Amino acid sequence: MPIDTTEHAHGNNSPHSSGPDPVLPPLSxxxxxxxxxxxxxxxxxxxxxxxxxxxxxxxxxxxxxxxxxxxxxxxxxxxxxxxxxxxxxxxxxxxxxxxxxxxQGPPKPPDDPERELIQRLVPRDALPKDWTADRPDFLPGLISVPSAEAGGVLTMYLEPADLGLTWSDAERFGLTNLRTIEDQVEYVDHDDIRIAFVSGTTFAASRALVLDTVLRESLHVEHAPYGVLAAVPARDTLLLHVIDGLTVIPALGVLLNVAARCHARDPGPLSPDVYLVTPDFTWHPATTALPDHTPLRLSPALEDLTKVLATRESTTDFRK
Structure with missing residues (x-):
């Protein structure tokens, strides 16, 4: 199924859209x-x-x-x-x-890593290859790294052994502390589509690593039976749509457009892609790119979900 991403486009008439500088976008x-x-x-x-x-x-x-x-x-x-x-x-x-x-020199290591480390999403290509070769992707091109913030300076710890920790312990501490961050949430509603914009800190996108906490504590959603659409376009932004029907298709168009715009314009770009997150918090691509610049299509995972939703809605209509 092709996806229309133009109806809800934002910023297409901006002075930067016709020709951003190739090295310093989004400036002309x-x-x-x-x-x-x-x-x-x-x-x-x-x-x-x-x-x-x-x-x-x-x-x-x-x-x-x-x-x-x-x-x-x-x-x-x-x-x-x-x-x-x-x-x-x-x-x-x-x-x-x-x-x-x-x-002031390099920040000193945290005195109490168990309380100070915070897990963070980082583009793999922003770090030397030999520093990250043994780290798995959380999402394509993005890895999860323990970090600490002091005096407005963020330090990443790619060698937790320097802190006397194993990687698994540092990651566990980082995820525990990431769960304590408070989000700012704004909702945008349009044609029965609701998109949640999670922001408020430079760890907003990293909160995707603890999405169950975000849904429960920030969006007040105890269970999303069909999952959510999610995007992490830039470090300060997490985009979410809780799936409740076939409105997932136009919602995907909105998210693709907004995510691409944030990724192109905002500091700390991460990924322009949109993902389907299942109820068990497994992340799948929401779209499949085809060759020759043809329109994006729904990924197999999202295609299967839309069939389930279509069956449910047709059954509901029949019962009415």
Whole structure:
């Protein structure tokens, strides 16, 4: 079954939709040029000798001097939400905070890992391959990593042995503490479709790792007999639709569109894909990509579910 993702499109008329910069999306090429110019000027004002050679980062002109590499990708995504006249101040604040963190040195390990570690979803390709080779994917391209946050600085612990822990213990602590985070939930209703936007922290998407807790405590859903549709487009956002009928099909179109937009625009992109999560919390792709740019189709798992839902609804109509 092909999926229509256009009816509920958001932002298709934005100034960025016609041609984002290939390196610093979602900014346009003109905006990206201005951003790099402002970033170079700000870095120079702060005493940093850096240059821009592409690759979405300012790199030290003297590699032996110990100056930091200043990544620009997430900052570009942040700036896209503000008027350009605010950019100089935002860039300066960002660089000053970053330099202050660097001057303070690396964060010290948590004193109490059992209480401080929090599990986090991280793109596999954002980390060196040899650091993650033995870690399984939670979702394609995303791994679950123990982390700790202190003073606004997030540190990931890919070698829990450094904390005197096994990986399984660190992961268990991290998941336990992830369950204690409080979500902000906003609902969007349209044509009998309800989408829950879970946000409020930089661990919002990571709460997918403890989805049973999210459903029970944040959405007040004790049991979802047909499962849910879920997406983790960016670190600050978890999208959910509790399936209760064939409205799952238009809901999938909405989620695909919103997830793709968040993944393209928001800081900390994770995945643009939408998943079917069964009542036993097994994650399956919700769509199947076909070659030659043909429309997406329902995945076999979701196709089977729609047949069950169609049978249920036809039986209900007959009884009426």
């Amino acid at each position: 090429r003109r905006q990206a040029d201005r951003f790099v110019h402002l970033a170079l000027r700000t870095a120079a004002d702060l005493g940093l000798a850096v240059s821009y050679q592409g690759g979405a980062a300012l790199v030290p002109t003297d590699r032996s001097a110990g100056n930091p590499v200043l990544g620009l990708s997430n900052l570009a995504r942040i700036l896209a939400h503000f008027d350009e006249d605010r950019w100089p101040l935002l860039i300066e604040e960002h660089f000053r905070q970053l330099l202050e963190q660097l001057r």
